[in-house]
Amino acid sequence: MKKEANLKDLIKFINEYVGNSGGAVFEVLAQSDKGILDVDIMKKTGLDEQEVRRVLYELQALGIASYRRDRSPEDGRFLYYWFIDSGRLNQILIQRKKAVVNKLKERLEYESKNTFFTCPRDGTRLTFDEALENDFKCPKCEGELVAEDNSGVKEFLRSMIAKLEEEIANEERKIAAPS
Numbered sequence: 001m002k003k004e005a006n007l008k009d010l011i012k013f014i015n016e017y018v019g020n021s022g023g024a025v026f027e028v029l030a031q032s033d034k035g036i037l038d039v040d041i042m043k044k045t046g047l048d049e050q051e052v053r054r055v056l057y058e059l060q061a062l063g064i065a066s067y068r069r070d071r072s073p074e075d076g077r078f079l080y081y082w083f084i085d086s087g088r089l090n091q092i093l094i095q096r097k098k099a100v101v102n103k104l105k106e107r108l109e110y111e112s113k114n115t116f117f118t119c120p121r122d123g124t125r126l127t128f129d130e131a132l133e134n135d136f137k138c139p140k141c142e143g144e145l146v147a148e149d150n151s152g153v154k155e156f157l158r159s160m161i162a163k164l165e166e167e168i169a170n171e172e173r174k175i176a177a178p179s
């Protein structure tokens, strides 16, 4: 597993996708390198069998979890040892960052194409066209709109995009050439 900050971010992502038991199951999986039986996941998380199964199948569908099957030495039954598929997990994280970069780029384009007007009283923000339609008056309070300098917003968006693109490039390099 990678750094702590990444892990937190990841658990948040899993909770969003799979529900709140998702993060708990994932943490247990992440702590066991050799794989873990669903009964042991139940013990460690306090979740019931049905919920643990549901989460495991969802994580498997996302490509995050996999299992290895062994025969029980006692009665020959199949035992399923679940573990995290970290290669696939890294690819999912990269996909997710790319989606964020695309959203930031769209936002930057919008900010670059438009001139904005804001209301100093309540912060209402309109594009030039919208402000023109309203005679440069705030639609909420009728106050006078003022032209906004959004260079700070654009600068922030550019630096976020650059930072994420650098992270993506580093992570893709790592996947291409594993140490």
Ligand SMILES: [Zn+2]
Binding pocket: 119, 120, 121, 122, 123, 124, 138, 139, 140, 141, 142, 143
């Ligand atoms: Zn206003």
